[in-house]
Amino acid sequence: MAIQRxxxxxxxxxxxxxxxxxxxxxxxxxxxxxxxxxxxxxxGADPNLPNKTGRVASELMxxxxxAGRFGDEGLSIVGSILKDTDYTETCGFSTLHKIVLGIxxxxxxxxxxxxxxxxxxxxxxxxxxxxxxxxxxxFEAVQALLAFEADSNRVDNLGQPPLHFARSPERTxxxxxxxxxxxxxxxxxxxxxxxxxxxxxxxxxxxxxxxVFWHRTAAVxxxxxxxxxxxxxxxxxxxxxxxxxxxxxxYEIIPLLLANGAQYASIDSGGKNIAxxxxxxxxxxxxxxxxxxxxxxxxxxxxxxxxxxxxxIIARRDIFGDSxxxxxxxxxxxxxxxxxxxx
Numbered sequence: 001m002a003i004q005r006x007x008x009x010x011x012x013x014x015x016x017x018x019x020x021x022x023x024x025x026x027x028x029x030x031x032x033x034x035x036x037x038x039x040x041x042x043x044g045a046d047p048n049l050p051n052k053t054g055r056v057a058s059e060l061m062x063x064x065x066x067a068g069r070f071g072d073e074g075l076s077i078v079g080s081i082l083k084d085t086d087y088t089e090t091c092g093f094s095t096l097h098k099i100v101l102g103i104x105x106x107x108x109x110x111x112x113x114x115x116x117x118x119x120x121x122x123x124x125x126x127x128x129x130x131x132x133x134x135x136x137x138x139f140e141a142v143q144a145l146l147a148f149e150a151d152s153n154r155v156d157n158l159g160q161p162p163l164h165f166a167r168s169p170e171r172t173x174x175x176x177x178x179x180x181x182x183x184x185x186x187x188x189x190x191x192x193x194x195x196x197x198x199x200x201x202x203x204x205x206x207x208x209x210x211x212v213f214w215h216r217t218a219a220v221x222x223x224x225x226x227x228x229x230x231x232x233x234x235x236x237x238x239x240x241x242x243x244x245x246x247x248x249x250x251y252e253i254i255p256l257l258l259a260n261g262a263q264y265a266s267i268d269s270g271g272k273n274i275a276x277x278x279x280x281x282x283x284x285x286x287x288x289x290x291x292x293x294x295x296x297x298x299x300x301x302x303x304x305x306x307x308x309x310x311x312x313i314i315a316r317r318d319i320f321g322d323s324x325x326x327x328x329x330x331x332x333x334x335x336x337x338x339x340x341x342x343x
Contacts, residue, residue, distance in 0.1 A: 267302070
């Protein structure tokens with residue numbers, strides 16, 4: 001895999017940290033399958049190294065398993081990798097939490113028929129059973145909890161309600177579904193339950209930004225259909241949805257955003273536009289989508305705050321993955337396709 005090639009070429013190591021103090025394992029634990037996390041741990045990455053926000057990779061791996069991203073055996077897989085079989089006992093899960101998470105067997109509606117006293121009870125991170133049901137994209141559990149009047153706007157200890165969990169296990173339920181599976185049925189159900197489509201989390205991001213970041217194309221379509229603002233941006237970075245799409249090589253979503261009014265010439269807080277982002281990290285297919293998009297007026301010679309143009313960035317780019325093969329040629333074709341603003 002690409003990360004092995006990077007390690008073998010000495011272009012990266014498991015000990016590298018980003019500006020937030022996170023190593024590659026922190027990212028892998030929350031974004032990829034368990035095999036990459038296992039590989040990084042075997043290479044020497046510390047699963048218990050806290051970043052600047054206090055989060056550690058081992059926690060994120062457990063949360064990914066609770067979210068169902070590692071399959072039915074996720075809890076035992078993570079326990080084996082981390083050599084920890086007692087973590088679930090520290091999470092403050094109620095019986096309803098445990099049924100939703102599959103930790104114990106039980107019928108959720110039958111349990112709620114007996115009592116709804118703990119329906120909005122949070123776990124150790126103040127996440128409710130509804131938040132976890134959304135994170136897991138469990139439509140039946142979401143329906144059941146809403147039918148018994150679970151609070152869809154209750155937030156966790158990061159200020160995130162269930163709508164945000166449509167994107168991430170650290171957001172609201174809507175953010176949550178956008179983070180994990182992106183089920184449009186759950187997105188529509190949560191918005192119908194009263195969660196505003198452009199609700200912002202503690203990072204000042206909307207569910208659409210979450211869905212785009214996590215490549216949940218179906219959720220993006222649903223949110224746009226519900227009237228989401230395609231140009232909403234993160235307050236600090238000023239990254240908007242099309243920035244995320246290009247940065248993370250989500251070429252399928254780009255035409256959808258452009259068709260709904262995405263401001264493709266917008267600039268982030270670092271002085272970069274999508275040409276800089278494409279030069280840094282986009283694959284060949286993204287370049288081809290941009291070439292065909294007729295992005296008239298995009299400044300492809302813009303210098304960012306480091307004084308670099310997109311051409312400067314692509315010139316030093318190495319190739320590590322198959323999706324990048326031919327990227328330099330494709331980037332040149334993209335640049336040639338852009339009509340200057342004064343032409």
